[in-house]
Amino acid sequence: MNRIATQRAVARPALREAALAVSLAVLAWPALAQDAPKDKSQLDTVTITAERRVENIKDVPNAVSQISGEKLDVLNSSGQDIRFLSGRVPSLNIESSFGRAFPRFYIRGYGNTDFRLNASQPVSLVYDDVVQENPILKGFPAFDLAAIEVVAGPQGTLYGRNTPAGVVKFDSVKPSQRQEGYVNFSYGTYGTMNLEGAANVPLTGEWSARISAQVQHRDDWVKNQAVTGKPGKLEGYDDRAIRIQALYEPHKDFSALFNVHGRDLSGSARLFRSSIIKTGTHDLVDGFDPEKAYTDGVNEQTLHATGGSARLRWGLGAINLYSITGYESVRPFSRGDVDGGYIYGGTKPFTQEGQATFPGESSSSMDGHRQITQEFRVESAAAGPLRWQGGVYFFDERYTARSTDYTTATGLAAGYVDTHQKNTAWATFGSVNYAVTQDFQLRGGLRFTKDKKDVDVTSSYAGLNTSTGVSAKTSDSKWNWDVSGSYALTKNTNLYARVATGFRASSVQGASLFAGQSQASPENVTSYEIGVKSDLWDRRARLSASVFDYTVKDLQLTAVGGQNNANRLLNAKKATGNGVELNLELLPVDQLLITLGGSLNNTKIRDTSLSLPACGGGCTMLDPLVAGSTTNYSINGNSLPNAPKWVGNLTARYSIPTPAGNEFYIYTDWAYRSKVNFFLYEAKEFTGKSLTEGGLRVGYVWNNGKYEAATFVRNITNQIRVTGAIDFNNNTGFINDPRTYGVQFKALF
Template sequence: MNRIATQHAARPALREAALAVSLAVLAWPALAQDAGSAAPKDAPKDKGQLETVTITAERRIENIKEVPNAVTKISGEKLDVLNSSGQDVRFLSGRVPSLNIESSFGRAFPRFYIRGYGNTDFRLNASQPVSLVYDDVVQENPILKGFPAFDLAGIEVVAGPQGTLYGRNTPAGVVKFDSVKPSKRQEGYLSASYGNYGTMNLEGAANVPLSGDWSARISAQIQHRDDWVKNEVPTGKTGKLEGYDDRAIRLQALYEPHKDFSALFNFHGRDLKGSARLFRASIIKPGTNDLVDGFDPEKSYTDGVNEQSLHGTGGSARLRWGLGSVTLHSITGFESVRPFSRGDVDGGYLYGGTKPFTQQGQASFPSESSSSMSGHRQITQEFRLESATPGPLRWQGGLYFFDERYTARSTDYTTSTGLAAGYVDTYQKNTAWAAFGSVNYAVTSDFQVRGGLRFTHDKKDVAVTSSYADLNTSTGVTANTSDSKWNWDLSGTYAVTKETNLYARVATGFRASSVQGASRFAGQSQATPENVTSYEIGVKSDFWDRRARLSASVFDYTVKDLQLTAVGGQNNANRLLNAKKATGNGIELNLEVLPIDQLLITVGGSLNNTKIRDASLSLPACGGGCTMTNALMPGSTTNYSIDGNPLPNAPKWVANLTARYSIPTPAGNEFYIYTDWAYRSKVNFFLYEAKEFTGKSLTEGGLRVGYVWNNGKYEVATFVRNITNQIRVTGAIDFNNNTGFINDPRTYGVQFKTIF
């Protein structure tokens, strides 16, 4: 308790550093020389054609049409619009085909799902099958994956196994963030917005003039929202909730003495302080998945403490040597994060009521806990050699090393006093190394093949200590795993015409063993490695004189020994288990159309069918009086079969739409209207199916109206997010009562941006 109190009493120096960086960015226009006019980032070079999209999904710059994989890129104005209202990385959910993101930790600990394939585990040592790579460095721990998105050249979402070229768990896919790199051009931008709930978003970046062979770039973001939810419990320990202060900085320095050598250094940090995820007791109407009558998102009923903080720092060094016929890359990364999140898990203040619960704030029993992490550090190192000579053969290969260790603490509190009742510490050390190689060969000018191979060795050491005398030690308090696996992929691309490519790909993926330490409610659990094999065919085409672009794919995958997490339930456990297998198949589509010069339309969508395939797998019902819709296992009165259920948080349908209409003025300026919409169909929150815990479909739309002048140098806009104010339960707690949490309500505001 003293350690925690000390941790929160100290004011992190990063907050002051972020503010100083932001002020420096604000002051930059006065220091920079005139950079001339700047065009909007998404403006095509030819106003009558779509802009060429380049990606680095396979570790080198390529035209997106040439890459035999389902890849979607978000950049430029679209990225700015989606990120304008102070949301965290969950704003990407549904914005590309087959992507869903949710969190029971709020702005920290996002959980990613691609093609329905993800992990609902909420513990701090959870592993996920979707890898997030930020500036070429993998962010393995889920807490690291919440780093803010600002000053980005683009975000790429690569679907399907990527186990050949990327360093960690990637059987479902990769989400790749790439920052804008430094340059010697004296340029930058500043964006400021303000909206309801006191929402403020300040973001800026600038290249810093340096002499000689050096260049640098400084970037910063400050996000704030007032506490907008009032706690209606007079004796509650937290008065208002759901506010936050989230600050992040990035400093980059590039040394480039000649064309055959460059060194890019990156330092970044984040400081977050605000509310933990707000759980709301008895908000789901029994027997349905509707919100209870009279539900008000601006009111809560909780008697516990709700707070969240996160302090993270990291850095990287990316070195490149041109050695004639080959190029050598070295990528060194370091990350450290210290999170703390405490919440009233039951979400209520009235206990012992008669089920079914119909009054908000009513729960079976109090449950208040926190999660924190100490001693975290992640070190990664990659050496990659690639061919640098022209010709039909291109190749790359290298070595990768990973080392992460930390102690995760789970603390329970006595709600009546607010004092810690006890804790469980889980120490985990995870080391891995891999050797990999990939070859591209142009068989003819129209037909190319690619193949990759990777060997991975992964090792985990886990140990649990606790202050509880009744810790469940039935399955031990230590574990050691050691897994090795070969993975491969093979693909081919055929140019039907100059504008249209067909491709086919088969790939395998691997996720190493996972361990969850013992708790008071369940013994230690372990899941063995899972392996996926994926098949995909697709088409990519520019047509209508490059006024339209289409990419579409059909895929099918099978995961053997799928790692699943049974969350909650009658005994409030978080247990790992393996299903014999799971299957997924579907279609994905992206379409961009420029029907007239002033109108750009994008449409995306996906169909995902996922199923758990294990007739022997069953789980007990929830612990909060839900209405089960699965069948009881033969001969059992307590356990329900989950065979045939969809994967959790795996919507069958995802769709998105954007449209931008430009109205030029005689003076050469521009008015514009921009709208964006994202839809996902219903989802299961848990492995079993229950009426209360089947999340309704969700549609969120945005509208932006703006004016751009001085050749794109200045922009002012008004915006609305979740314009229809559709409120849905997006996650639940099933061990106590019908507790849930919701999406953000309607937000709106104004924004000013200048490019200099």
């Protein structure tokens, strides 16, 4: 038996043992808790729409995590962008080399590190029922939300294309006839300000509206030590977003929900920091100061986004008919000093930081972007053991992405490469739920997808690498399916099993100065999952746990940087992932609420023929050289990039009621991820250390919950880590936010 087969043989018994242990623990818990004193205080019922219907989370045979309410307020209080969700539910990691504008999502270790503006990702983000396909769209701020759901993949039936790793689903608070709203304001370190508010506006008996907005600001807090005439301070931002919704509901059998939204961002691009990683280690250099940087380039970022949707529902007796129309447009610009250091002007400091041997300054922008989506869906509404839904889906996106290089000495553009992309897709889908008995239910789904891309490159450079062409057309089609079953072991405990498939269509990256055009063929994933969901201890505890195993064939990978300074697509023959996930909510006493989540993810690239050149320079390779080669290293057996083996999170809230009926409270939250590889190869310098970030919040609530004042600290231990790197030639990296603290006030009206 070869090494890969041996590892698989060892892993599967381990998964079975883990599944048995989880099941026995859940079965034992009610027995242990049955004598516990009952109390009227209980956990709220959690409903989700992971399968396009409103359901109790316990009844959905899929690993789903939800964040809502106070937890969202706490995590969003310090002005962070969407990356605040990273590690807050099992198996979720989010990182970015673009800062606030371009998040990259990973679920169960499965994602994509590609930083180009036409990159595709295997995690789909759906905001108010409209897919946000381009990675720039996925950074839209989180405010005035009813809930965020993270649904493990594959989701190839109901959500479709580019969902093999899963779906992150945002649902805004909808308009209503109630006259209500809120204002939430916080201010803290580095002049960080977060202002969020919303108001319902009843218009008539049939119309209502809701206006929601968020304004986030941070001062420039990093001082440039290197050169006069360049930006003296960096890392500030102004990020503003608004959403206006109008609901028309003349009677129970028809509703129309209209949504218009926009975002305007200006500030610093991701700050690359030259030579901050100590050679031969993954530690920061001695004396590193996060409030200092050394750069001779321009660092700026702007983003303008607008969009809208119309969601219509008709009740037609035994069926409901839905129409969801969406439009999105985004115009980003991000320019930064890629080498992260300086050559021009000034005197080099007596430190390793800031060193660069040659300049690299570039920008990425997009013009003419527009995305149009349309879905028609019909579902059964009659009572009975059989429920079904089905529909058709259309997608059309087109834009021009421009990459511009600059002469750092003058700051003038040296040339550009334009990638013109058109992407169209259509799909038809259906699913069936059938209650075989009162305790045993089956679900199944089927979807056919047709996906086409048309990519063409133009450039001002005479030296463009045209060796593999400057245009490409792809056309992919795929049937995907899923089957699941759930069994009610007791009225409070469900066991489930699920098998599902998914796919991601072909990807194309256009020619550049450093590399020719590259293309990755479609990838396909098959996943197996078993789990348990239970309300325990008279609903004072809620537990969900799952064990999973997936295989991706023809996995799309992105080789970033390296000795040839190229960014190119390639396919690995196979990648595997398996692990365990756990979510627990607990009310041990009336005033104390604890949530605990965690996951174990084992991911591996399985391709003995796949090798890459060494990193760009100044790093220590850990992979073995390919036999007979002095330049290429095998990446077979490496974990997937940015895929932590362990993820854990904890929150605890303790309340202290006052005689007047008000409340003091203490809230703490913690998130942990183990070490990660930043790239496909393994190198000491480009292995990110484990990261633990915690927060503490102390607050007072009065006047029947109408007002709340609090103080908070984020990253309370001030743990600074390299969270990403640039494979250039000087161990360049970027870091997480240092400790911040502030005050917050919230008022309901």
